[in-house]
Amino acid sequence: MAxxxxxxxxxxxxxxxxTPQGCEECLREGSPWVxxxxxxxxxxxxxCDSSPNRHARRHAGTDGHPVVRSFQPxxxxxxxxxxEALV
Structure with missing residues:
Protein backbone atom coordinates (compact mmCIF):
# COMPACT_ATOMS: atom_id res chain seq x y z
CA MET A 1 0.00 0.00 0.00
CA ALA A 2 1.47 3.37 -1.04
CA THR A 19 19.23 32.99 13.65
CA PRO A 20 21.68 30.08 13.28
CA GLN A 21 22.99 30.69 16.80
CA GLY A 22 19.68 29.67 18.45
CA CYS A 23 15.94 30.13 18.86
CA GLU A 24 14.98 33.55 17.54
CA GLU A 25 12.54 34.38 20.35
CA CYS A 26 14.60 32.79 23.16
CA LEU A 27 17.65 34.80 22.12
CA ARG A 28 15.57 37.98 22.24
CA GLU A 29 13.93 37.06 25.60
CA GLY A 30 16.97 35.48 27.24
CA SER A 31 15.11 32.16 27.64
CA PRO A 32 16.68 28.69 27.55
CA TRP A 33 15.88 26.01 24.98
CA VAL A 34 16.45 22.25 24.69
CA CYS A 48 11.26 22.35 20.39
CA ASP A 49 8.24 21.12 22.35
CA SER A 50 10.54 20.00 25.19
CA SER A 51 11.66 23.63 25.63
CA PRO A 52 9.76 25.90 28.03
CA ASN A 53 8.35 28.21 25.33
CA ARG A 54 7.81 25.84 22.36
CA HIS A 55 8.51 28.63 19.84
CA ALA A 56 8.73 26.33 16.79
CA ARG A 57 5.17 25.08 17.37
CA ARG A 58 3.95 28.62 18.08
CA HIS A 59 5.52 29.86 14.83
CA ALA A 60 3.90 27.02 12.88
CA GLY A 61 0.48 27.98 14.26
CA THR A 62 0.70 31.76 13.99
CA ASP A 63 2.54 31.95 10.66
CA GLY A 64 0.97 28.90 9.02
CA HIS A 65 4.34 27.24 8.33
CA PRO A 66 3.79 23.64 9.52
CA VAL A 67 6.90 21.79 8.28
CA VAL A 68 10.17 21.95 10.22
CA ARG A 69 13.33 19.94 10.29
CA SER A 70 15.59 19.28 13.21
CA PHE A 71 18.27 21.95 13.52
CA GLN A 72 20.41 19.66 15.68
CA PRO A 73 23.78 18.55 14.27
CA GLU A 84 1.82 15.48 14.04
CA ALA A 85 3.94 13.17 11.89
CA LEU A 86 7.36 12.74 10.35
CA VAL A 87 7.38 13.72 6.67
Missing part, protein backbone atom coordinates in the same frame (compact mmCIF):
# COMPACT_ATOMS: atom_id res chain seq x y z
CA UNK A 3 1.49 6.25 1.38
CA UNK A 4 0.19 9.64 0.33
CA UNK A 5 2.77 12.43 0.73
CA UNK A 6 1.94 15.15 3.23
CA UNK A 7 0.35 18.05 1.28
CA UNK A 8 2.21 20.56 3.46
CA UNK A 9 5.49 19.51 1.83
CA UNK A 10 4.47 21.87 -1.00
CA UNK A 11 5.32 24.72 1.42
CA UNK A 12 8.97 23.61 1.78
CA UNK A 13 11.43 26.08 0.27
CA UNK A 14 15.22 26.44 0.24
CA UNK A 15 15.82 28.45 3.41
CA UNK A 16 18.65 30.10 5.28
CA UNK A 17 18.38 30.00 9.09
CA UNK A 18 17.49 33.50 10.30
CA UNK A 35 16.59 21.54 20.93
CA UNK A 36 16.08 23.64 17.81
CA UNK A 37 13.78 23.33 14.79
CA UNK A 38 14.16 25.07 11.42
CA UNK A 39 11.03 26.25 9.58
CA UNK A 40 11.30 24.96 6.03
CA UNK A 41 9.11 27.76 4.65
CA UNK A 42 10.88 30.89 5.97
CA UNK A 43 14.03 29.91 7.90
CA UNK A 44 12.72 30.74 11.40
CA UNK A 45 14.71 28.92 14.08
CA UNK A 46 12.53 27.97 17.04
CA UNK A 47 12.80 25.83 20.13
CA UNK A 74 23.55 15.12 12.63
CA UNK A 75 19.72 14.98 12.62
CA UNK A 76 17.91 15.11 9.28
CA UNK A 77 14.24 14.40 10.01
CA UNK A 78 11.27 16.63 9.14
CA UNK A 79 8.02 17.09 11.08
CA UNK A 80 4.58 18.41 10.16
CA UNK A 81 2.85 20.12 13.08
CA UNK A 82 -0.58 19.86 11.39
CA UNK A 83 -0.41 16.08 10.99
Missing amino acids: TIPDPHLAMVRPVTPR HLRLCLTCGHVGC GEHWRWCFVH
